[in-house]
Amino acid sequence: MTKLSLKSKVDFIFIIIIGIFAILVYSTRNQSQLARDSRMIVHHTSSINTVLEKILSSTIDLETGSRGYTITGNENYLEVYNQGHKNLEIWLDSLRAMNELNRGQVLKLDTLERLIESKKQISALTIKTRKESGMDAAAAITKAGRGKEIMDSIRKSVAAYQNQSVKLLSANLNQSEVHVKSRNWNFTLFAICTFAILFFAYLQIRKNTERLILEKIIQTNLMTELTVQNQQLNDFANITIHDLRSPAGNITSLVATMEQDSTLEEYKVIFSMLRKVAQNLNESLNQLIEVLHLKKNKIIQQELLVFQDCYSRTIESLQGEILKSNALIKADFSQINSIMYSKIYLESIFQNLISNALKYRDPNRRPEITIHTEITKQTILLHVSDNGLGIDMSKNGSKLFGMKQIFHNHPEAKGIGLFIVKTQIENMKGRISVQS
Incomplete structure (x- = not known):
């Protein structure tokens, strides 16, 4: 049997090694394409939820204008009604264009459009009368x-539509996580194969093992970086869901305060708060979309903010819970x-x-x-x-800012509020402490 020369070995x-690297590059490119597709779906789902909120807001304007004109006879309310009517046409067309290839969502959209059309007819009849x-x-x-029955049905239909969109968003985020794990596995496999080959080369040509140790350190750092990126993706999803839940709950609380025998001034105050x-x-939805881009670019945009302005916007958002x-x-x-x-932080x-203080x-x-x-x-x-x-x-201090840490039996407790606050403050090179 002919022995291979050192050069041949x-x-x-x-x-x-080149062959393994080529396979790794090919696999990584495929996974990157899947990840890009997932990001596009995430953006699409976020856009759908934004349009749904605008549809609900326009329907509320339609209702506000109709009721306001019925009670006062003031034609200024008709401007609100007409603007809501116009905006509904625009946003419904946008929503249909976004879902034209999704049969299940198209059926939900058909139901929503029928409800909105019924609401338009009743509002128009009320104004005419x-x-x-x-x-x-x-x-x-x-x-x-x-x-009111139709308005409640519209809210339920929008909520069902949003829940389905959130499920799709969650599925795609999970798929993105799978892609990251797959890339981690590829790098791990590459590390194992490379280590084995270099170890064999060491045995054959008696070379120093420092190269093997160095490559292992590099690969470990890559895996750590990928793990951190994956955690940031999960944290952003939690922040999005948590920050949008509170305003949505306040809308529900304010609507629930409206009664048939409410006075005109009470209606005006509630409608102003709802708006x-x-x-x-x-605005929060738009800002969260901007944050998604900022996370991608690893840039946190700062601006000169007035505490009173940010505080006032928060109080307006929480009016329902404050009154309650x-x-x-x-x-x-x-x-x-x-x-x-x-600003968003x-x-x-x-x-x-x-x-949290209210809750x-x-x-x-x-x-x-x-x-x-x-x-x-x-x-x-x-x-x-x-x-x-x-x-x-003394019991919970070390766990206070952890993810999903709950210390009181409360039906709305999610355990991520303080985690979000700590993450945002530390991203801005600050720190937070608690005394109780």
């Missing part, structure tokens, strides 16, 4: 309750009134801390929340305190 090993026969005749149509919450929810709990909230930003920060921090309030006393700023040694401090249930720091 080296060439043979080199060819094997108000013009021709007066407020009593128009009010009789409203009291019949058909319009602000809906606008804030829409009869909470007293005091804010003082006189010591330092502005900061260079990420600061508003999310306010949202999470205040909503975990002491049932035996009126909730009181105090917020103020302070500057010490060129460091800006934001203090938030409340008279709620508190936390046993």
Whole structure:
């Protein structure tokens, strides 16, 4: 049997390594394409949810205009009604274009369009009756309750549509995780094969093992980086769901406060609050989409923010819970009134801390929340305190900012609010502490 020369052995090993590398590159390209496809689906699903929120907001405008005109006869409300009618046509066309290839979603859209068309007809009939026969005749149509039934059905239909979209989004995020794990496996397989070949080469040509150790370290770092990226993707999904749940719940709470015998002024106040919450929810969706791009570019955009403005937007978003709990909230930003920060981060921090204080309030006393700023040694401090249930720091202090850590039996407890706040603050090179 002919023995291979040292040069032939080296060439043979080199060819094997090149072959394995080519297979790895081919596999990685395929996985990257699948990951890009998943990102496109994630963006598509987010766009659908945005349009659904706009459809619901426009339907509320339609309802607001119709009821406002019925009660007051003021034709300014007809402008709100007409704008809502116009916007509904635009957003329904957009939603249909987004789902033209999805038969299941098209069927849901058909149902939603029929409900909205029924709502348009009842609203138009109410306005026509108000013009021709007066407020009593128009009010009789409203009291019949058909319009409310259809509005409730529209909300349920939108919620079902959104739930399906969220399921699709979750499935694609899981698929992205599978792709990352697959790439990790490819790199691991490449590491094992390379190690075996280099070890064989070491035995054959008596070379130093430092190269093997170095390659192993490099591959370990790659695997660690991929794991961190995957965790960031999961964290972003949790932040999106958590930050959108609170405004949606406040819309429901405000709508629930409307009664048939409510006064005109009560309707005006509630409709004004609903409009602000809906606008804030829409802006939050747009900001979250921007954050997705920022995460991709690893850039956190900062701007000069006024604490009072961010605080006011949060209070508007939480009006439903504030009214429900009869909470007293005091804010003082006189010591330092502005900061260079990420807008979505600061508003999310306010949202999470205040909503947590409302959620975990002491049932035996009126909730009181105090917020103020302070500057010490060129460091800006934001203090938030409340008279709620508190936390046993000796028992739970080490777990306080962990993901899905729950310390009170509350039906809405999700265990990610403080985790989100800590992550955002640390991303901005800050720190957070708690006393209880």
